[in-house]
Amino acid sequence: DTGVSQNPRHKITKRGQNVTFRCDPISEHNRLYWYRQTLGQGPEFLTYFQNEAQLEKSRLLSDRFSAERPKGSFSTLEIQRTEQGDSAMYLCASSLAGNGYTFGSGTRLTVV
């Protein structure tokens, strides 16, 4: 078990383009979370999956953002029509029914 894996580590995109990030959680973890972190702030909750069901979305998650977790395994986070304000570190975390939250190394998005 190699922990939570996120790809890519870095993404530079032009404003208006779509981007997709992937998260592979720890295999036995049923809960998966996406967070966003900007400079000088703590991670902010974006969305939560229990198995394949998306059970909560933050109001931070505008309609340009969509997340999926098909088959309750890996998850993807897509941002459509990226804006400069989307530049941030996107973090994925997984846990087993709330025990042992483990974070990935994150995807650093830069929108130019």
Next chain:
Amino acid sequence: DQQVKQNSPSLSVQEGRISILNCDYTNSMFDYFLWYKKYPAEGPTFLISISSIKDKNEDGRFTVFLNKSAKHLSLHIVPSQPGDSAVYFCAAAKLYSSNTGKLIFGQGTTLQVKP
């Protein structure tokens, strides 16, 4: 609406001394608290946690204290080492009273331990 606050953006201590990082919260429904350490360009790494039924939890050089009446928790690192230099985040969750257990983070405190 900042439910978890770390009011000290930075802290500098001498190697071998105690580091005390503080965190305040406003939501009395939080029942689980965690501390994470973060290096640049990496994800947060779990350090130590405490549930609301306890007031202290210790793991090696790290001890977390919880004062529910004051809605305050602190992380003590003794003795501090230069490798402890990082950003420390406090986080809280409604683990036992909600379906999500999502973490709410403070803004972070940058700890510098000087040799």
